[in-house]
Amino acid sequence: MSHTAHIRSRRKPRRSATTSLAVRAGVAGGVISMAAAGASTSASAGETTQILQLPILTTELAAQVAQSAEATQQAAANYQLQAERDAAAAKAAKQATADLAVAKKKAETKKKAETARKAAADQAASRSAERTALAASTAPSAPTSSSTVTSSAAAVIAFARAQIGDAYVLGAAGPNSWDCSSLLQAAFKQAGISLPRVSQDQSTVGTPVSLNNLQPGDILYWGSAGSGAYHVALYVGDGKFVGAENPSTGIVEKPLSWSPPTGAVRVL
Known part of the structure; x- marks a missing residue:
């Protein structure tokens, strides 16, 4: 056989660009499908977990609500106590003002009485002196x-x-x-x-x-x-x-x- 005789090549023929794109598209589609399926599976698993944890979260929420209610009640009690203290302080201040006014009035009355008593005593002393002088002269x-x-x-x-x-x-x-x-x-x-x-x-x-x-x-x-x-x-x-x-x-x-x-x- 001549060395120039045609020998069939054992290499596979090259794929065309169109074929390569199609293959790539198929692979990508498969990957996306798998990802979607995985996401769907994960979502399902997540929903299952959420459903299983719901009672736990509800109990915690109830405890938080109870704690919040207790805090609110305590705050209300504190406000009430403060209001009572403020009212008592206002009443005490009002009473103190009234007592001070009464004390001032009593002091003024006493001062007037003392002034009147002193004036009467001075007048009596003056009258006595006048009578003494008159008696001596007569x-x-x-x-x-x-x-x-x-x-x-x-x-x-x-x-x-x-x-x-x-x-x-x-x-x-x-x-x-x-x-x-x-x-x-x-x-x-x-x-x-x-x-x-x-x-x-x-x-x-x-x-x-x-x-x-x-x-x-x-x-x-x-x-x-x-x-x-x-x-x-x-x-x-x-x-x-x-x-x-x-x-x-x-x-x-x-x-x-x-x-x-x-x-x-x-x-x-």
Whole structure:
């Protein structure tokens, strides 16, 4: 056989481009189909898993809801407590304001009362001073007796006359009301003499004197000397006395004939 004789080739003939594209398309289609099938299978598996886990998620959700409800209830309780505290604080503040207003009003009232009391005391002191000065200026220059009025007796008489017009109150001791013995006690204090407080004791101090030999400044008494004495007054001369007589007359100056005394004592 000639070496140039035709020998059939053992290689497979080349595929055309169209054939190659078709094959490739087929392979790609198969792969896509498999992927789709896998996705479908995965989706089915996922749905199964979701269905199986649903009860678990529902229980957890219920626990969360319960926890949220408890938190809400606690928050509501806290809000309520805070509201009650705020209301109590507002009420306390309102009460404090009211109490402060009442306290201020009481303080103002007390201050006004104290001012009025001081004004009344000043007025009484001024009136007493005026009466003292008036009594001193109008005092007789000499008593009816031959004795002259000593400076001590003049001071005692001036004080007693300055109280003329004041009230008689049993147990009172000035400055605007007296009883018979407190008036004499205060009058003799002007001369530096301390008398006992009651009529019975005042009727026995000093030296007993006759009613016919009285001097200004002598103490007159009614009843018997000592425990029997029930009233005292001051002899001021000219046959007159000054005394705290009774609630209807108060402190007056009267003649001895108006109510004749029982006896007298002298301490000046």
